[in-house]
Amino acid sequence: xxxxxxxxxxxxxxxxxxxxxxxxxxxxxxxxxxxxxxxxxxxxxxxxxxxxxxxxxxxxxxxxxxxxxxxxxxxxxxxxxxxxxxxxxxxxxxxxxxxxxxxxxxxxxxxxxxxxxxxxxxxxxxxxxxxxxxxxxxxxxxxxxxxxxxxxxxxxxxxxxxxxxxxxxxxxxxxxxxxxxxxxxxxxxxxxxxxxxxxxxxxxxxxxxxxxxxxxxxxxxxx
Amino acid sequence: xxxxxxxxxxxxxxxxxxxxxxxxxxxxxxxxxxxxxxxxxxxxxxxxxxxxxxxxxxxxxxxxxxxxxxxxxxxxxxxxxxxxxxxxxxxxxxxxxxxxxxxxxxxxxxxxxxxxxxxxxxxxxxxxxxxxxxxxxxxxxxxxxxxxxxxxxxxxxxxxxxxxxxxxxxxxxxxxxxxxxxxxxxxxxxxxxxxxxxxxxxxxxxxxxxxxxxxxxxxxxxxxxxxxxxxxxxx
Numbered sequence: 111x112x113x114x115x116x117x118x119x120x121x122x123x124x125x126x127x128x129x130x131x132x133x134x135x136x137x138x139x140x141x142x143x144x145x146x147x148x149x150x151x152x153x154x155x156x157x158x159x160x161x162x163x164x165x166x167x168x169x170x171x172x173x174x175x176x177x178x179x180x181x182x183x184x185x186x187x188x189x190x191x192x193x194x195x196x197x198x199x200x201x202x203x204x205x206x207x208x209x210x211x212x213x214x215x216x217x218x219x220x221x222x223x224x225x226x227x228x229x230x231x232x233x234x235x236x237x238x239x240x241x242x243x244x245x246x247x248x249x250x251x252x253x254x255x256x257x258x259x260x261x262x263x264x265x266x267x268x269x270x271x272x273x274x275x276x277x278x279x280x281x282x283x284x285x286x287x288x289x290x291x292x293x294x295x296x297x298x299x300x301x302x303x304x305x306x307x308x309x310x311x312x313x314x315x316x317x318x319x320x321x322x323x324x325x326x327x328x329x330x331x332x333x
Numbered sequence: 334x335x336x337x338x339x340x341x342x343x344x345x346x347x348x349x350x351x352x353x354x355x356x357x358x359x360x361x362x363x364x365x366x367x368x369x370x371x372x373x374x375x376x377x378x379x380x381x382x383x384x385x386x387x388x389x390x391x392x393x394x395x396x397x398x399x400x401x402x403x404x405x406x407x408x409x410x411x412x413x414x415x416x417x418x419x420x421x422x423x424x425x426x427x428x429x430x431x432x433x434x435x436x437x438x439x440x441x442x443x444x445x446x447x448x449x450x451x452x453x454x455x456x457x458x459x460x461x462x463x464x465x466x467x468x469x470x471x472x473x474x475x476x477x478x479x480x481x482x483x484x485x486x487x488x489x490x491x492x493x494x495x496x497x498x499x500x501x502x503x504x505x506x507x508x509x510x511x512x513x514x515x516x517x518x519x520x521x522x523x524x525x526x527x528x529x530x531x532x533x534x535x536x537x538x539x540x541x542x543x544x545x546x547x548x549x550x551x552x553x554x555x556x557x558x559x560x561x562x563x564x565x566x567x568x
Contacts, residue, residue, distance in 0.1 A: 162414040166439050252382075281422070283378075288387065302421070309417030 153196035161207040165215045169281045170316075172328050173219040175231035175268075178206050182239050183227050184281040199244065201300055202261075208304045209237055212312050223227055232328065237311075238262045240277075247286045255284045255295030257303040263311065263323075265321055274320030280307035291323055352513035352533045358541050364495055364504040366546045370450040371404035372397070375473030377456040378421035385455045385491065389531055393455060393493070394537035401547055402468045406447055414443060432501040440547065446496055453542060459531045468519040479519035486514050489534040495545060507541045509534050 221229035282303030289295035376385030468481035513528025
């Protein structure tokens with residue numbers, strides 16, 4: 111049962127002050143604090159779904175069959191270490207989309223050998239992902255999210271004879287200031303790394319020694 | 334409650350009064366933009382330690398478009414349209430590479446299609462160089478607030494280089510250095526008094542760039558010690 115002493119009347123000034131900085135204000139500060147630490151959660155779950163622009167490059171008069179391994183097409187980076195307890199970054203779809211876009215622009219005709227294994231082609235292109243790495247600002251003390259992707263690219267005759275093989279190392283970097291959390295920053299870093307890979311593949315293709323001679327033979331003269 | 338609000342209003346009014354800018358401009362050749370010609374502002378992204386901030390690059394382009402009525406292509410549209418030639422690691426880093434690039438017929442046709450005459454390359458960054466003091470905040474069931482005083486010094490150093498596609502040559506160079514100090518007293522609520530260093534650097538750089546491109550504007554030649562005169566002689 112309440113008595114007058116249990117609930118003494120408060121002065122008006124105190125009543126006003128409590129309304130101004132009462133529970134609503136505390137809740138607001140708590141929400142702001144919660145939003146602020148959103149980017150600090152250790153787990154990362156990302157599915158990168160992007161493509162690269164159509165490249166502005168010469169189209170070679172050849173028919174190329176492209177073959178993607180399951181490792182590339184379904185590529186998912188998974189880490190369960192102490193520093194990265196629950197990281198899952200799926201990039202397979204974006205990687206095949208990137209190579210599809212480039213192949214379409216670089217070669218007169220392209221066949222996907224996984225869906226049409228009997229297609230008649232001049233050469234077979236097989237990109238293989240050999241490594242992928244990530245870094246966050248919290249790990250490197252830099253102000254960027256970073257991604258590195260390394261590919262081994264092989265071009266072979268339909269008989270399997272090697273025309274050329276080379277390595278592409280791609281890098282993407284996204285400024286921390288633009289992104290609220292790890293996932294969006296890492297996504298942008300991967301997208302930029304894929305753009306870099308596409309640029310290096312399309313510009314470097316005709317300079318690979320065995321490939322250069324093969325292209326010259328297909329053109330029937332000097333480039 | 335009125336006192337902190339009045340203090341905040343005063344702080345906002347005074348916020349622009351504590352920045353200092355130094356501009357250095359070197360013009361090599363007239364760079365007037367004719368009717369129908371456009372320019373594009375791009376940020377340098379090939380350095381390992383820094384890159385020009387996207388919002389600074391956007392600010393330059395938007396200010397030139399708005400204040401000087403210049404036709405400006407967005408950097409995203411240009412880089413996508415010129416893919417893969419203007420990526421972070423494939424973009425030309427000097428005018429000799431530009432000369433070689435525009436000999437590629439597909440590239441030169443795309444540039445003509447864009448109508449771009451000039452590229453403005455922006456390099457640099459804004460950083461906090463010093464900070465002092467601290468502000469502590471606490472919240473409890475009965476309320477919360479912040480107390481303290483913090484200040485920090487920001488420096489913005491940028492350089493813009495203007496390339497002429499038609500001449501495949503550099504037309505000029507502008508560098509700006511802006512310093513400012515921001516303050517944040519906290520009396521229950523923090524009251525930020527920010528020196529808008531990056532915004533000031535953008536405004537000054539855009540103003541100088543407009544003088545490059547708009548005919549009739551006085552172009553002030555600022556020659557550094559050791560700078561090369563147009564004729565190739567040391568001044």
